[in-house]
Amino acid sequence: MRKCDICEKNDVNINLVLPDGDNKAICWECNNNLMAEELGIQLMPFDNGVYEYTGLNGQKHKFRIYKIVNPVGIGFEANEITEEDDPGYKVCILGELDCDQQDLFKQLEGKIKKTISAKYLETASLPDGQTRLLLKNDDVVGRLEYNEFDGEVPLVIIDGQVFSWEELGRMLNIYEGFQFKLSIHDIIEDAE
Numbered sequence: 001m002r003k004c005d006i007c008e009k010n011d012v013n014i015n016l017v018l019p020d021g022d023n024k025a026i027c028w029e030c031n032n033n034l035m036a037e038e039l040g041i042q043l044m045p046f047d048n049g050v051y052e053y054t055g056l057n058g059q060k061h062k063f064r065i066y067k068i069v070n071p072v073g074i075g076f077e078a079n080e081i082t083e084e085d086d087p088g089y090k091v092c093i094l095g096e097l098d099c100d101q102q103d104l105f106k107q108l109e110g111k112i113k114k115t116i117s118a119k120y121l122e123t124a125s126l127p128d129g130q131t132r133l134l135l136k137n138d139d140v141v142g143r144l145e146y147n148e149f150d151g152e153v154p155l156v157i158i159d160g161q162v163f164s165w166e167e168l169g170r171m172l173n174i175y176e177g178f179q180f181k182l183s184i185h186d187i188i189e190d191a192e
């Protein structure tokens, strides 16, 4: 993987167009240092890296967490590391530029723990003896992700697992005749 043009140590996270039109491929750390200088803010130390949290039934979830500074605020992005490299849980938070960065990270950790402790799906036995994944409480919170096999229909991530749009449809099949409400929320919002 290509290394950051500035520190030549970390992997590249973003492409930055500098005021002189020059293009640099850099890591979040170097981006944050540049941004902090430009915005006149001080960065509290934070180790971008892998953090582990315990979810339901004592199950461990590893997240790669980055601090990201941009002109609208300071944020953290946590992406679950999964065995197959499939999309897993993803948790993001955004604070004001002058926020308490340590406190923001604590808020992120709270959000991660809440996210990995929620469960929207359960395996149920149907009258015909088959088992099927169904909604536990008639509602569901998930995330839409790009589907590399079909760019026209997104993948759905629920309970940190990947499902196709058709699989979600099968989970909803028992609700024939019912109404439903679908609302979309930014990744930094609380969707519940």
Ligand SMILES: [Zn+2]
Pocket: 004, 005, 006, 007, 008, 009, 010, 026, 027, 028, 029, 030, 031
């Ligand atoms: Zn760098």
